[in-house]
Amino acid sequence: MPSPASDQVLLRVECCAVCRTDLHVVDGELREPKLPLIPGHQIIGIEEATHTRLGVPWLGWSCAVCSYCRSGRENLCDRAKFTGYTLDGGYAQYAVADRRFCFEIAETYAAEEAAPLLCAGLIGYRAYRMIGDARRIGFYGFGSAAQILAQIARADGREVFAFTRDGDMAAQHFARQMAPYGPEAPPRRPRNRSMPRSSSPPTAHSSSPHSGTSSKAGPSFAPAST
Ligand SMILES: [Zn+2]
Ligand SMILES: [Zn+2]
Numbered sequence: 001m002p003s004p005a006s007d008q009v010l011l012r013v014e015c016c017a018v019c020r021t022d023l024h025v026v027d028g029e030l031r032e033p034k035l036p037l038i039p040g041h042q043i044i045g046i047e048e049a050t051h052t053r054l055g056v057p058w059l060g061w062s063c064a065v066c067s068y069c070r071s072g073r074e075n076l077c078d079r080a081k082f083t084g085y086t087l088d089g090g091y092a093q094y095a096v097a098d099r100r101f102c103f104e105i106a107e108t109y110a111a112e113e114a115a116p117l118l119c120a121g122l123i124g125y126r127a128y129r130m131i132g133d134a135r136r137i138g139f140y141g142f143g144s145a146a147q148i149l150a151q152i153a154r155a156d157g158r159e160v161f162a163f164t165r166d167g168d169m170a171a172q173h174f175a176r177q178m179a180p181y182g183p184e185a186p187p188r189r190p191r192n193r194s195m196p197r198s199s200s201p202p203t204a205h206s207s208s209p210h211s212g213t214s215s216k217a218g219p220s221f222a223p224a225s226t
Contacts, residue, residue: 001094008096011045011054015111016090018042019119020143021058025085034086041083042118043090043097044111054102057118060087061098120144128152130215138163142175150178 004010022039024030043056062069062077069077083089083097105114124145131137137153138161139146150160162175 002088002096004096007098007100009054009099009102010048011043011056011095011097012048013043013045013090013093013095014053015044015115016040016042017112017115017118017120017144019058021119022084030085032086034088037085038088038090038092038095039084040089040091041085042115042120043083043095044105044115044118045090045095048094053105053107054097055105055114055118056083056090056095056097056102057122058082058084060101064100116144116148121148124149125152127215135159137161139175142171147174147178150175154178 002010018040019042021030022041025033025037025039041056041058041060044053045056046053059075059080060083061081062074063079064070064074066077066079068074074080081087084091087097088095103118109117120143125148127145128149135157136159139150140163142150142162142164146162150162153160160178162172162178164171164175
């Protein structure tokens with residue numbers, strides 16, 4: 001069992017979701033991982049000392065003194081450490097985590113429902129906030145983040161489009177499965193009720209709307225997660 005430092009919590013892991021970045025780490029595609037390493041960066045666990053339910057995300061530590069950290073942009077910290085990559089992660093019975101980077105998780109969520117929120121949900125919602133009141137939303141790629149955000153978008157009464165790789169039948173089928181989730185309000189354009197649609201990714205030229213907002217899900221620091 002790992003021993004927590006003074007600034008860390010010891011968690012009994014309930015669940016740890018899988019992200020594509022975990023696969024990149026395990027396949028050795030990201031430079032200089034901690035080795036040996038326990039992967040996994042979407043952890044739901046119970047703090048042993050207080051029995052508080054906490055979630056642990058990808059960003060697991062930052063220096064707190066650089067200009068980025070002091071301006072609330074600790075995700076850009078040059079010395080940042082990442083759960084399941086440069087810090088041990090959650091595919092274990094117990095994990096330690098810096099308490100500054102843990103989120104309290106409501107008991108109303110099942111652990112397996114809450115875990116994907118720690119990366120896919122977190123970065124997806126960050127991008128979603130940036131699109132303002134756009135009514136028609138395109139998801140480029142339809143993975144874990146898009147799955148979560150498509151449900152939110154449709155509950156908000158927005159029209160959802162999914163763009164996947166040509167021939168990726170699994171992703172296209174998955175995208176279409178999201179249709180039963182909404183919208184809760186009647187759509188403005190009933191012809192489009194069968195959305196989300198899937199298609200080949202458009203070229204940069206053809207995908208440029210005349211007036212639109214582009215918002216990228218995923219951290220801007222390297223390595224990108226999800
Ligand atoms: Zn810093
Ligand atoms: Zn991730």
